[in-house]
Amino acid sequence: MFAGFYEEIHEEFREVVREFVTREVAPRYKEWDQNHMIDRSMWLAAAENGLLGLAVGEENGGMGLSDYRFRMILDEELARADALGVALALHLHDDWVLPAVLQFATAEQQQAWLPRFMDGSFVxxxxxxxxxxxxxxxxxxxxxxxxxxxxxxxxxxxxxxxxxxxxxxxxxxxxxxxxxxxxxxxxxxxxxxxxxxxxxxxxxxxxxxxxxxxxxxxxxxxxxxxxxxxxxxxxxxxxRGLEYAKAILPQGRLGVATSAVAVTAEVLRQTISYVGEREAFGHSVREFQHTRFQLAELQVRLEAAERYVAAAVERFNAGELDLVAASKVKLWASEQAKSSVDACLQLHGGYGYILEYPVAQAYLAVRLLTIFGGTSEILKETIAGDLPG
Ligand SMILES: Cc1cc2nc3c(=O)[nH]c(=O)nc-3n(C[C@H](O)[C@H](O)[C@H](O)COP(=O)(O)OP(=O)(O)OC[C@H]3O[C@@H](n4cnc5c(N)ncnc54)[C@H](O)[C@@H]3O)c2cc1C
Structure with missing residues (x-):
């Protein structure tokens, strides 16, 4: 994200996350991808590092990190390691199920369940x-x-x-x-x-x-x-189940939006590096005017999405992110991720189509973001329903 969005406390948290991802996720991710299953060791290690149930309050043994910037750091660091499957698994746990427990469960239920949400024993x-x-x-x-x-x-x-x-x-x-x-x-x-x-x-x-x-x-x-x-x-x-399900949608959709910008930023970074090294017609691919214009456009689109997501995060932190606002930011961020990652794949030429290149994996991953948690069409219905008469 852009300079000034995070504070020192977030950057300290990032160190913990980066260390966790480097040690526990990156070396094993390929194996999990092949097995179609994340090992429980990932959840236990995340728990040990205090990375599960971030928003659980101190009264239930948590750290009360309800500031969504902490969640975003997980997205960013997992995107850096091309470990998008882990990001999705964590979102389901922390941004869909946990909010329902935090918002609607009784104090007794929370006491019984929340420690297990945080220690990795209840995925x-x-x-x-x-x-x-x-x-x-x-x-x-x-x-x-x-x-x-x-x-x-x-x-x-x-x-x-x-x-x-x-x-x-x-x-x-x-x-x-x-x-x-x-x-x-x-x-x-x-x-x-x-x-x-x-x-x-x-x-x-x-x-x-x-x-x-x-x-x-x-x-x-x-x-x-x-x-x-x-x-x-x-x-x-x-x-009241449907009402509760709708009440947790804003956080779930915000999570899709933060994943979308995190992946886009990482893929764009990798693409800039790739086109700088790749040569064609005696030039680096980066020197072609088309490439420079394309990268410029992608950068602007990314920055616009980041600003939009940042504003939504601020509203969420203030308790003011409603369903319409969350739908707008998910629509924008996920659609721009889909088209931006597609453009980045094109800039990789044939290598972009090869699965061992992260851009190919990202292309397949971001395709979900306009479907899961509310399709773009459903989001547009919600947004259209809120337009002034
Ligand atoms: C990989 C993956 C992981 C998922 N994980 C979970 C999970 O963990 N838990 C969970 O509960 N669900 C999960 N989902 C489900 C996901 O949220 C749904 O797939 C999504 O909400 C769309 O529902 P559907 O697939 O039934 O599509 P449908 O509702 O059948 O939609 C088909 C098409 O019709 C369009 N459409 C539907 N209604 C309208 C309308 N009123 N106006 C215009 N167009 C419309 C849709 O936009 C879509 O293009 C996951 C899905 C996938 C693919």
């Missing part, structure tokens, strides 16, 4: 999407029914769930009003649960989905068959 997934319900969450069919002892019995299927195989549990959106699953539910048809895998044989990850990029982060189907959920695992109030 979490967000399980909203289903085969027939992605953009339209009111079509969710997964169903929880109250049992005799006040708990719930969960049945259903989720898909595209990050950390779905490697994780220990999921934040599940389920229909709880007994409405007909074939019909779209109402605003109050759904509830949120934190569901644990351990001790629940009916909680089964399905097959891992073969993604085009970000392979280190496992993505899977999840099946729930007669899964018993204790009453104390309901988050907030029954019937």
């Amino acid at each position: 979490s997934s967000v399980a909203f999407t289903e085969p027939g319900a992605g953009s339209d969450l009111r079509a969710v069919r997964t169903k929880a029914v109250k049992d005799d002892d006040g708990g719930w019995i969960l049945n259903g299927q989720k898909t595209f769930i990050g950390n779905g195989v490697s994780g220990d549990g999921a934040l599940v959106l389920a229909r709880t009003d007994g409405s007909e699953p074939r019909e779209r539910g109402s605003e109050t048809s759904f509830s949120l649960f934190l569901v644990e895998k351990q001790g629940n044989p009916g909680y089964q990850p399905g097959r891992q989905l073969e993604k085009m990029g970000l392979k280190a982060s496992d993505t899977a189907e999840l099946f729930f068959s007669e899964v018993k959920i204790p009453a104390e695992n309901l988050i907030g109030e029954e019937g």
